[in-house]
Amino acid sequence: MCELLGMSANTATDICFSFTELVSRGGGSGPHSDGWGISFYEGKAFREFKDTAASVNSEIAKFVANYPIKSHIVISHIRQANSGRVCLENTHPFSRELWGRSWVFAHNGQLKGIKKKALRYYRPIGSTDSEHAFCWMLDQIRIKYASLPPTDFQLSKFIAGLSAEIAPHGVFNFLLSDAKSLYIHCSTKLCWITRQAPFGKARLADAEVEIDFSQHTTLNDIVTVIATTPLTEDESWTSMLPGDFTVFQGGQRTYSSTSPA
Numbered sequence: 105m106c107e108l109l110g111m112s113a114n115t116a117t118d119i120c121f122s123f124t125e126l127v128s129r130g131g132g133s134g135p136h137s138d139g140w141g142i143s144f145y146e147g148k149a150f151r152e153f154k155d156t157a158a159s160v161n162s163e164i165a166k167f168v169a170n171y172p173i174k175s176h177i178v179i180s181h182i183r184q185a186n187s188g189r190v191c192l193e194n195t196h197p198f199s200r201e202l203w204g205r206s207w208v209f210a211h212n213g214q215l216k217g218i219k220k221k222a223l224r225y226y227r228p229i230g231s232t233d234s235e236h237a238f239c240w241m242l243d244q245i246r247i248k249y250a251s252l253p254p255t256d257f258q259l260s261k262f263i264a265g266l267s268a269e270i271a272p273h274g275v276f277n278f279l280l281s282d283a284k285s286l287y288i289h290c291s292t293k294l295c296w297i298t299r300q301a302p303f304g305k306a307r308l309a310d311a312e313v314e315i316d317f318s319q320h321t322t323l324n325d326i327v328t329v330i331a332t333t334p335l336t337e338d339e340s341w342t343s344m345l346p347g348d349f350t351v352f353q354g355g356q357r358t359y360s361s362t363s364p365a
Contacts, residue, residue: 113355
């Protein structure tokens with residue numbers, strides 16, 4: 105299975121600490137050696153880096169891990185290929201435009217039969233079941249709200265419903281963003297942690313790196329990090345349950361629901 109990493113923050117924040125742990129799992133402490141990608145939102149657009157090499161061996165990943173790109177929303181993925189060959193077009197995250205916003209999506213799992221779902225407006229570039237599911241979700245959102253974007257609550261509820269519809273096809277752990285919110289669905293394994301004042305220290309689980317967040321934050325900062333498994337060994341992470349759907353804006357949870365797994 106692949107691994108996911110996401111961030112939602114109320115102030116532009118770098119994800120170097122967390123990404124360093126993810127990089128170490130991509131062909132190092134973990135088997136996810138079939139490429140990686142990361143997207144940093146800047147307003148309605150995003151900055152993206154991808155590579156088909158294992159992240160632990162990727163010079164691009166090393167650059168990103170050491171370059172403090174500031175963002176409010178980040179989505180990242182390390183791949184263990186099970187659907188589609190190892191190539192750039194099959195490397196997550198995937199992106200499309202809707203309502204003049206950049207949408208970004210990354211998925212962990214397999215979705216049997218998902219390609220039988222007809223597509224209307226969006227088409228996959230690669231051959232993964234993940235990208236097909238993403239295109240189908242955006243199709244449904246565009247069909248439902250053809251003229252004007254819905255309210256945040258309406259959109260969250262609708263995406264939660266789409267997640268519940270796709271989930272029976274297999275494992276559907278995903279991160280999705282529309283440049284405003286970070287949408288999260290758990291089928292099997294995801295967790296999150298919200299860091300805010302008073303900030304303390306943390307040590308990565310697999311990499312010999314420790315940080316004192318109080319030296320890099322203000323009293324008003326709120327930063328939520330989402331990962332497949334906890335990235336640190338000395339913090340308390342909240343584990344999501346199968347069927348859980350959660351939305352974060354500015355580091356804070358704005359919507360949550362649970363559907364049958």
